[in-house]
Amino acid sequence: MVFLTRRATFSASHYYWNDAWPAEKNQQVFGRCANRNGHGHNYTLEVTVAGEPDPVTGFVVDLKWLKDVMEREVLAAYDHKHLNLDVPEFEQAIPTTENIAIAVWKRLEPAISAAGGARLSRVRVYETPEIFAEYRGAQ
Amino acid sequence: MSNAGKAYFGRRYMMSASHRLHTPALSAEENRAAYGKCNNANGHGHNYVVEVLVGGAVDADTGMVVDLVELDGAVQERVLDRFDHANLNHDPLFADRVPTTENLCRTVFALLRDALPAGELDHVRIEETENNFFECSAGG
Numbered sequence: 001m002v003f004l005t006r007r008a009t010f011s012a013s014h015y016y017w018n019d020a021w022p023a024e025k026n027q028q029v030f031g032r033c034a035n036r037n038g039h040g041h042n043y044t045l046e047v048t049v050a051g052e053p054d055p056v057t058g059f060v061v062d063l064k065w066l067k068d069v070m071e072r073e074v075l076a077a078y079d080h081k082h083l084n085l086d087v088p089e090f091e092q093a094i095p096t097t098e099n100i101a102i103a104v105w106k107r108l109e110p111a112i113s114a115a116g117g118a119r120l121s122r123v124r125v126y127e128t129p130e131i132f133a134e135y136r137g138a139q
Numbered sequence: 140m141s142n143a144g145k146a147y148f149g150r151r152y153m154m155s156a157s158h159r160l161h162t163p164a165l166s167a168e169e170n171r172a173a174y175g176k177c178n179n180a181n182g183h184g185h186n187y188v189v190e191v192l193v194g195g196a197v198d199a200d201t202g203m204v205v206d207l208v209e210l211d212g213a214v215q216e217r218v219l220d221r222f223d224h225a226n227l228n229h230d231p232l233f234a235d236r237v238p239t240t241e242n243l244c245r246t247v248f249a250l251l252r253d254a255l256p257a258g259e260l261d262h263v264r265i266e267e268t269e270n271n272f273f274e275c276s277a278g279g
Contacts (some may be wrong), residue, residue, distance in 0.1 A: 002262040018200055021190065029201060031208065034259065094202035098146045130151040134192075 003121055005048040006061045010079035013040040014095040017084075038082060043075065043100070044126040047108060051118030061118045065122050073107040097133035101125045105135045147261055148204040149189040149192045152214055154223035157184035158238040163227075182226065187240075189218065189247060195258030209256035217250045240267040248275040 005060070015038045026034045047070055051060045054096045067117035079085055083095040087108075093099045105123045124134040159182035160174035170178045177183070190215060196206045221230065227238035236242050248263045262276040 016202070019228040020200070029206075051187045096202035097195075098148055098204050098234070099202045102143045102146060124149075133204070134147040134149065136145075136147075 001050055002053055002060050006063060006066050007069065009042060009047045010045065010075050011040060011042050012078050012081050012083050013038040014083040016094050016096065018074050018094060020035070026134065035073060038084070041127050045070070046105060046124040047120070048122040049112060049118040050121040065132050068069050069108065069111045073111055074104055097125050097127045097131060101133040101135040106124060109137070125131070142272060143197065145194055146197050146204055147192050147194045148258070149190060150207065150210060152189045152191070152219060154187050154219050156187060156222050156227050157182045157263050158227040159183070159238060160237055162237050164244060168188070172175060182228065185267050190264040191251065191264070192261040192262040193255060193258040205255065205257040213254045214251065217254045218247050240265050240271065240273045244273040244275040
């Protein structure tokens with residue numbers, strides 16, 4: 001088994017807010033992230049797939065294909081967008097780094113599975129160089 | 140998102156510390172052979188990066204595995220206040236152990252394992268330089 005990772009970046013804005021809570025509790029729990037006008041990050045996305053190298057090409061997956069899948073399924077929806085306002089899955093879920101990692105998995109997994117080769121192994125999302133979340137599928 | 144099972148939250152911290160790799164179990168010559176320039180009598184220092192990965196369910200109300208501010212507080216209190224700008228050889232935890240980064244990694248894992256505000260400690264990774272890093276997880 002070989003693990004192959006492709007990295008991409010996207011820039012987006014968001015805020016943290018739970019509609020079920022009063023404003024004071026949102027401020028208390030989420031702090032600066034609760035500013036309703038939002039704030040932004042340059043996110044780095046790492047997508048890891050796992051599989052055996054093809055005996056003919058030596059590829060686990062074609063990296064150009066993986067790049068296209070990431071651009072089509074994720075970056076087209078997230079890059080230079082407001083995650084709370086522009087992305088359907090965050091109408092309900094708060095766009096924390098954890099939830100972004102899960103959402104990216106859900107966007108990528110069907111396309112990668114359908115290709116019939118490598119499987120999606122891990123999604124890691126860096127909000128800053130010091131903060132990241134990852135998801136490895138339902139465990 | 141809340142029923143998606145386990146996710147992981149990671150955070151990277153910096154600390155600067157000095158150490159000397161030397162064991163009384165070996166002779167002076169053997170120490171030099173084993174540790175090379177890291178055996179320098181007066182020690183030397185590094186800017187360590189401590190990466191902490193916490194696994195757990197994503198809280199349905201907050202969307203978080205662990206609260207960043209609370210995690211920062213635990214790491215600050217247990218690890219950074221103890222080791223940042225310190226000489227690792229002088230810490231009681233290294234009285235009987237050489238402060239290699241392998242041993243530092245295990246020590247940090249043990250200090251944090253029971254101190255997390257939420258979730259479980261999945262691994263601790265310590266980067267000693269840009270080219271050296273060490274990882275410890277619950278199994279080892």
